[in-house]
Amino acid sequence: MKRFAARIRSLAAATLLGAALLGSAACGGTDAAAPAPAGAQQAKEIAVTIKDRKVTPPPGRIEVAKGQTVRITVTSDVADQAHVHGYDKAADLRPGTPATVEFVAGQTGLFEVETHEQELQLFQLVVR
């Protein structure tokens, strides 16, 4: 009987702890979902260079706020096409000539930016 009571007590403690943890996660989540103040930020400038199949700066993640304007400038040493997935924005690249794509990041998520001919990933755009 005593053992049973102890079990109930520890079960209750575990449940409370779990509930508290879940609650804290939910709060954390709400903060992340708060809409970005529209128009408050400047446009995000991103410049990428491709030479001998090497991407500079090396592929990584670039964060922007939802609603922010993103301007991506790509300079490639060969003819290619740059493409922003999800937003379906594309720019034709001519050797040595910078090409620019500009759009408003209105949709949250993670989007790959890559070239179609050489199949290089330039970076991942993270829109929060």
Added chain:
Amino acid sequence: MLPLAHGIGGRQDLPIPFAAALTGAVLALVLSFAGLGMLWTEPRLAGALRYARPVARWLQDLGGAPAWRWSVRIAGLLGAAYFCLGLLFGPDRAANPTAGVLYVLFWVGLIPLSLLFGPVWRALNPLRTLHLLACAALRRDPRRGVRPLPEGLGYRPAAAGLFAFTWLELVAPERATLPVIGAWLAAYSVAMLAGAVLFGSGWFDKGDAFEAYSDLIGRLAPIGRNPDGTLTWRNPLDGMAGLAPAPGLTGLVVVLLGSTMYDSVSNAPFWVRFVQESGTPAVIPGTTGLVVVIAAVLAAYLGATALAGRWGGAAPGRTAGELAHSIVPIAVGYLVAHYFTLLVLEGQRTVSLLSDPLVIGADWLGTGGWTVSAAGLSPAAVAMFQVTVIVVGHVMGTVLAHDRALALFPRRTAVPGQIPLLLLMVAYTVTGLLLLFAA
């Protein structure tokens, strides 16, 4: 991630917040060890299947009716024929639904279907139906092949088939193009039909990767057949505990979990950089990465179950196969977390494309005008959902392992025997959460 050049998987989930990953990890750890002390002390799962409550009479009759079985088979054949229309006669462009149907509606869509209704692919499988029809035309018994199915084969062909499919989905060059998809499916169909001719229709049960995949996940369905064939409502844990160990089962489960983890790893910037700067064709590091991640999942599993067997005092060599079923809910939780938004978003897009498989401007299904709606999928809700399904899968796995440990180990050593299993499951779950956070 999925083949991007053809437009599949345009938007991916945001990494989950660190707080959410940490919460999930702590919950998994606490619940596991709380469960160890508080759960029952005599094995009680699976045995209850015999006494599970039968479903209502009409449903029982429907499930057993030949007319119903044939309707489902014909639906499978018609679906496959419609799919082949786009595959064989459609243009090789992003507007062709073929890749979306295979990688999203079929592969990912089978998860919720199986979770709800059980091993649905067994009923729908067009290859099984083709074999059945050919046998009927030749007046042969479909269950009899040229020779009996070898006992030792078990799930090995399905594990190999699952590896081949995940390689196609995640690594193969040009994997969203029609020639690659067509060649893979042709080779797969020939292998499956050859197996059926050689060993009879029983070959499909554990030899067909997609039937085995749907069956593994379908063990968690609330409805299932008890050992005498009656349709019953059951506890999903009883269903999963009823999965009998067979050769290759461990491999099948490990490939399922490992390949999905590799999909996350391969999306991480460090991996992308490594592959692009290695200067070799992406298929080489891709294949190596897939094999290494699966091997790591397998090594952890074999190490932990061997240690559990030693500490728990079980007969040597039995623990790995006997505990494989307990990893399935963890793998399914991770699959659901990983693929949920893909199914919702790309699924809608694919259904819209399906209305015009030949890309001639037709609207045969009336879904051509669908636009993808992200109804209610806020990043916070998605993250919360992902962590929840992973923790639920973890808890189910823990309970299944606990119950089986009681049957495998003498009472005296049952608790120490479970420690390595708990640590293994916590490791899988925390890795999964970390991948959702970082990759």
